[in-house]
Amino acid sequence: MSGGIQSEADPILSVRGLFKHFGGIKAANGVELAVGRREIAGLIGPNGCGKSTLFSLVSGAVMPDKGEIRFDGRAVAGMSAHRIARLGLARTFQIPALFDNMTVTENLLAAAAEGHWQGAHERAAETLSLLRLEHVADNRASDLSGGQQKLLEFGRAVMRQASLILLDEVTAGVHPNIRKIILEAIARLREQGVSFLVIEHDMEMVRNVCDRIIVMDSGRVVTSGAFEDIVRNSEVMQTYLGRPQ
Numbered sequence: 001m002s003g004g005i006q007s008e009a010d011p012i013l014s015v016r017g018l019f020k021h022f023g024g025i026k027a028a029n030g031v032e033l034a035v036g037r038r039e040i041a042g043l044i045g046p047n048g049c050g051k052s053t054l055f056s057l058v059s060g061a062v063m064p065d066k067g068e069i070r071f072d073g074r075a076v077a078g079m080s081a082h083r084i085a086r087l088g089l090a091r092t093f094q095i096p097a098l099f100d101n102m103t104v105t106e107n108l109l110a111a112a113a114e115g116h117w118q119g120a121h122e123r124a125a126e127t128l129s130l131l132r133l134e135h136v137a138d139n140r141a142s143d144l145s146g147g148q149q150k151l152l153e154f155g156r157a158v159m160r161q162a163s164l165i166l167l168d169e170v171t172a173g174v175h176p177n178i179r180k181i182i183l184e185a186i187a188r189l190r191e192q193g194v195s196f197l198v199i200e201h202d203m204e205m206v207r208n209v210c211d212r213i214i215v216m217d218s219g220r221v222v223t224s225g226a227f228e229d230i231v232r233n234s235e236v237m238q239t240y241l242g243r244p245q
């Protein structure tokens with residue numbers, strides 16, 4: 001996989017000199033990164049290093065203090081989350097953000113209604129099949145298992161017809177069967193042209209799925225490269241990945 005080369009040539013996402021302070025906390029302290037088209041990039045680093053903040057900045061949920069964010073060739077820093085989503089960027093949350101009282105299908109349709117409604121019913125059926133959620137299509141979201149809720153959260157991102165999906169620990173704590181469904185769906189979507197930036201603490205998942213790993217610490221990207229190269233770098237492993245798996 002030539003993700004690194006692609007990301008240099010024509011990235012779907014590029015971030016330069018991105019800063020965001022919360023009081024005295026430098027959550028983004030000069031972030032620089034790029035994600036290539038059809039690339040699956042893993043974002044790793046210790047708790048509190050700024051991974052989720054980066055997602056919030058890129059998706060428009062939080063305004064940067066300074067810096068450049070280019071998504072699919074457009075400068076999006078400072079744009080509203082709604083506008084960025086309509087340009088084709090979707091994000092999932094660690095805790096699924098679902099409509100509890102709506103059914104699984106209705107949750108998927110609601111995601112389409114926020115942006116790309118065309119063919120929504122067909123796409124909902126495809127998404128149910130992709131994520132093996134057909135048998136719970138008419139169940140309320142609140143009645144799903146935690147893993148199924150993660151699948152549905154992912155499905156809502158798929159329904160937005162995104163060209164880049166930011167996944168925040170989408171496989172954390174889920175049953176291995178559900179993890180497999182998610183990994184297969186990521187691979188299938190990539191074949192269809194979707195790029196991914198994935199926050200992940202599970203190194204097995206990172207190794208199996210990601211073309212390239214981006215390592216953050218203290219609000220900055222400290223290195224990036226192939227999984228094997230990152231793992232071989234014992235300093236990175238100890239300093240940045242030293243948390244229990």
Ligand SMILES: Nc1ncnc2c1ncn2[C@@H]1O[C@H](COP(=O)(O)OP(=O)(O)OP(=O)(O)O)[C@@H](O)[C@H]1O
Nearest residue numbers: 022025026027045046047048049050051052053054
């Ligand atoms: N809205 C906020 N207000 C104040 N501080 C914040 C806010 N959001 C994040 N922070 C702080 O910014 C730093 C980075 O947090 P962030 O959640 O981005 O880290 P993370 O790498 O995603 O952590 P984790 O792996 O635990 O999810 C932390 O010190 C956090 O407490």
